[in-house]
Amino acid sequence: MVVNAYGYIILILWITMAQPGGQEKTTALKDLLSRIDLDELMKKDEPPLYFPRTLEEFEYAFNDQGQLRHIKTGEPFVFNYREDLHRWNQKRYEALGEIITQHVYELLEKKCNMTKEILPVDASEDEPKSFIYLSKDALNNPDKLLVLIQGRGVVRAGQWARRLIINEDIDSGSQIPFISRAAEKNSTPEEHVLYVWDNFISKSAAKNVFFIAHSYGGLSFVELMIKREAQVKSRVQAVAMTDSVHNVWHQEAGKSTLEWMQEHCCNWVSSTEPLDTPLETMLPDCPRISAGTERHELTSWRSFHSIFKFFTATLEAQNSDTKPSTSVTTRSSNRNKHEEF
Template sequence: MIWRVATLSFLLTLSYLCFQPVKMEDGKEESMELGTQSQSQMDTSDSQNKGSNEVEEKNPSVEKSGEMKPDKTESDSGSKPTNNEKSANKTPEENMVEEKKSEKTVELKFPTTLEGFGYKFDEDGKLGDIETGEPFVFKVRSHDDSYNQKRYEALGEVITEYVYELLEKEANLKRVHIPVDASEGEAQSFIFMTEDALTNPDKLLLLIHGSGVVRAGQWARRLIINDNLKSGTQLPFIKRAVDSGYGVIVFNTNENRIRQGDKFIPVRESSTAVDHGLYVWEEFVSKSAARNIAIVAHSYGGVVTVELAIEKEAEFKERVFAIALTDSVHSLSHQEVSSSVIKLFKRIAKNWVSSKEPLDTPVPSRHRYECPQVSAGTNKHEETSWSSFESIFEMLDKAYKEVTEIDKEEL
């Protein structure tokens, strides 16, 4: 058990460290490569600069250099020097350090709506300036990377709520709070599902995102902000699945703690991604009517999928007919997987990995126990889900046809 916990911790750390951005001189970020796979910063703090902006956002709570006024309680001839005199007696470097210290003591306030940030999504799902249509600009303060990053993260939180709204209003999913038996005032998380997720007798699709800042309905925040909603969210997968007759459950594996006042309270049964996955399986998937279950999981979502197979082996083997992974960081050789589960993954799973090779080109695995790997048609980790979209559903359609034909033969 200790070895298994250590393995999960290692894989989670790997999912964070392998995809960190490299700052370039122009302020942009490039992805680091790990082995043969170019795995750009995964889902964590994945800022990308586009364009430039000469105008700083106004923040009245932070004083700028040169705007500080002399202390009026002291006369010009008094023994205490004025603030301006203090600045004049220091080097520019010392003044800059003082300004940074002053800014650190001030809590930055950012808008809580897209309109407040001056952005909106157009008809094609692209985020742009409300007035000019220009794409998102990361670098609004040329010498303040900390402010730019915090602004980006604040916008990301707004994006998260926006995607939740799309799941409910555009994809017609319902939000279900967990744990279902929570007492009044207890910390809760939530998932999303179609109305027929538990009653559809035929097939059910489970969507599991990766680690980091992403939440239910998202594959990659960077793509949502810098590319479009189609490539960065799970909406196209949900719509295609519903059109294909699936019930759908959208996991929310990173919503592990809820802020209550000044504290963050762990969510019972969902304090980790794996705990969340197991609880959703036990409380919803296991109780669903679907005979056939398919899974699409990205990055650390693959680790969660493997853990489901380990903990729920008998039911998993009986009901899951297809597993589509996108640049998964799982390890069948290190997660204490039984030989029967390894055989199952080799038979029904496929991992679309980041690669420079054309889409669906076989990519050799580093370990003989792994499931088949093919190229996602992109060498960027966060793009693998969208790049593989059509191929994934071709696989699901083929696998479903095969399993239903077997059922007919048995009848």
């Protein structure tokens, strides 16, 4: 076994170093070890990295509760499919993750009736491209527009956390429930959001724009606010952040931006406190409220009802010319009153 051989080398190295006059032997052994490709050594007994290309071939499917289950055993996804082959198991997991991404894209198009828009809009054939998904009336609905921004990393459009989709269920890990309820890289995520604002959101007919921004998405929104402050103030009614990683000091947000965020933004953060519990903050940007979970990737899903109550209360306050109070509008007892959004 590879593990035994590796352990044997370490043992020999220790013995050699302990012997009188062993310096030359140690140097020679170090030279030998430097020539060993440990990655290749790990591959020696590893199966080929060929994996299924569909959920069906993986023998997995989503059940009625949106949970990924093995079609024969009914068991959740098993990461350690092959013992002592962590690298192979990781590659298998990543292969499944890519299939999940395509599955979510299909849901965006078929279940949510959204269309893919290639970015940049004037891209040449050989130019690197990205894309966003738009609802049919995203640019001409005169009433409301909801924009969803995921974090960075392996997650793509329509997802909050791939790990949740695989290990929990598709509702908690994807943006599908948010899209259904509201009826979402060119280079950096910040530039991507700015581009989408300039070419799509700012040209839409909606007079009430709302944002839900998770993790790095919150940072991207703050950058948008800094770069397009006047436009954002005139169009955006409320911003719900979930465990946002923005930092108004590092991003050099001005006083007027901070004042606007205090009135129009709310950040549901990972915490041991019950859902909607107000939390202290050292930054003068926006209220921080518990998402009712310590898991970063679950903050969006756990805050689902509270976010839409926040949006509804904002609209009600706008119509009555009063300022919404986040600490009041997010209480669970007000759920029925504030779920019209």
